[in-house]
Amino acid sequence: MKKEKRFSKKEYHEAKNSHINLDTSFINYLVASQTAYPMKKRPDRNNLPEGTVPCHYCPGKCCRYFALPIDTPESWKEYDYMRWFLLHDRATVFVDDGTWYLLVHTKCKHLDDRTNLCGIYETRPDICREYSSNKCEYEDHYVYDQYFELPEQVEEYAEAVLGTKRKREAT
Numbered sequence: 001m002k003k004e005k006r007f008s009k010k011e012y013h014e015a016k017n018s019h020i021n022l023d024t025s026f027i028n029y030l031v032a033s034q035t036a037y038p039m040k041k042r043p044d045r046n047n048l049p050e051g052t053v054p055c056h057y058c059p060g061k062c063c064r065y066f067a068l069p070i071d072t073p074e075s076w077k078e079y080d081y082m083r084w085f086l087l088h089d090r091a092t093v094f095v096d097d098g099t100w101y102l103l104v105h106t107k108c109k110h111l112d113d114r115t116n117l118c119g120i121y122e123t124r125p126d127i128c129r130e131y132s133s134n135k136c137e138y139e140d141h142y143v144y145d146q147y148f149e150l151p152e153q154v155e156e157y158a159e160a161v162l163g164t165k166r167k168r169e170a171t
């Protein structure tokens with residue numbers, strides 16, 4: 001399922017100009033996160049108080065999920081794997097720039113609940129080091145090319161793309 005790591009988190013959160021599907025469930029999740037972890041009023045990133053960075057005003061959005069590239073589904077069997085992903089709590093699938101990703105909405109164990117900052121900053125993984133707050137999901141307007149939350153959406157999409165109904169064999 002998993003390909004080589006060939007992405008940076010900032011790349012797949014850039015807004016797209018076409019085929020826009022608003023990521024409402026993730027936004028709802030983030031809103032819930034902000035309710036659970038109240039934060040300071042969020043200033044525009046271009047107008048931050050001196051000596052601060054966006055992370056000081058963010059609920060730690062980039063630390064509340066992980067995503068992995070997956071093979072582009074091409075058969076019913078592969079779409080069925082996607083259905084299986086989406087039968088799990090907090091799992092979604094999105095497509096960005098033609099690449100498919102499994103997205104799991106789960107908080108990093110080291111995100112500090114009190115500050116919404118990294119609790120292991122000095123030893124955080126490379127992927128966290130390489131992710132810049134200069135270009136991130138601090139704002140709420142990022143979108144994906146496609147976004148799947150429900151197994152039924154995958155089945156409908158597969159029917160449209162493959163042009164056939166799925167055959168379920170009696171077992």
Ligand code: SF4
Pocket residue numbers: 054055056058059060061062063131132133136137138
């Ligand atoms: S890098 Fe961006 S999304 Fe992540 S905590 Fe900082 S401001 Fe928030």
Ligand code: SF4
Pocket residue numbers: 062063108109110111112117118119120121124125128
């Ligand atoms: S290690 Fe730190 S920066 Fe990386 S996801 Fe966890 S809390 Fe965020």
